[in-house]
Amino acid sequence: MDEAPKKRESGNYKYLVKKFGEKKISSRYDWINDLLRDFVYKFGYEDKVIISQDILKHVVVDYFVDIDRLKEFQEIEKVHSSKIYAYTCFWLLRHKPLQLVCAEGAEDLAFVNEEFVCCLLRSYLFSEPENVPILENKKEQIDNFVGTMLYFFQYREYSAKNIELMILAFQAGCGYQYSADHQ
Numbered sequence: 022m023d024e025a026p027k028k029r030e031s032g033n034y035k036y037l038v039k040k041f042g043e044k045k046i047s048s049r050y051d052w053i054n055d056l057l058r059d060f061v062y063k064f065g066y067e068d069k070v071i072i073s074q075d076i077l078k079h080v081v082v083d084y085f086v087d088i089d090r091l092k093e094f095q096e097i098e099k100v101h102s103s104k105i106y107a108y109t110c111f112w113l114l115r116h117k118p119l120q121l122v123c124a125e126g127a128e129d130l131a132f133v134n135e136e137f138v139c140c141l142l143r144s145y146l147f148s149e150p151e152n153v154p155i156l157e158n159k160k161e162q163i164d165n166f167v168g169t170m171l172y173f174f175q176y177r178e179y180s181a182k183n184i185e186l187m188i189l190a191f192q193a194g195c196g197y198q199y200s201a202d203h204q
Contacts (some may be wrong), residue, residue: 037085050081053109057119060137069127076118083112087181103192106145107185110138114174135174142184143167146191166191 038046057072087108088100117134121127147153155163170187173179 034082034086037082037089040089041085046081046085049084050077053077053080053113056141057137060140061119066130066133069121069123069130070119070133071122073118073120076116076120080109080112080116080118083116084108087112102145103185103188106142107188108181110142110184111179111181113138113141114179132171132175135171138174139167139171142170142188146188 054072054074054077057077061067061070061072088104091097091104091108092100114134119133119137121130121133
């Protein structure tokens, strides 16, 4: 029997280091940690929210376990950025590494992890092309999309697959609009 399934079953994920390399795993951890830290400081949450490093480690491990399974099952070598963001966001939402440290006065932070994921996805979705000003008559549609995405993560059942579909649908809409504008 293959060693990897035995190790997966026993809860030992050392095989991930062999498959992806310590540098890649630690780089992904650092990238997410930096994004979380920047988010906390940008919104002034330092006194109310901490980043649980232990939970973040689970996010990264579970992300790589899923990516490993996807690569094996779908026989892909390089994972598309839509999958990277979808699976990262899914595990961030699932494990919730942003933790409240105050007992009261933070009701507005009940969904801080969902808020972070919306910011992360928004920055990804609106990154190409960069620095595109949103026309005033289209701002309501963009705000509605982001608001609905936040609501979805707060109150609906989500999966990495439907987050990926959301990303791909948005990108397809951008591609369609670009095609319509440049005919």
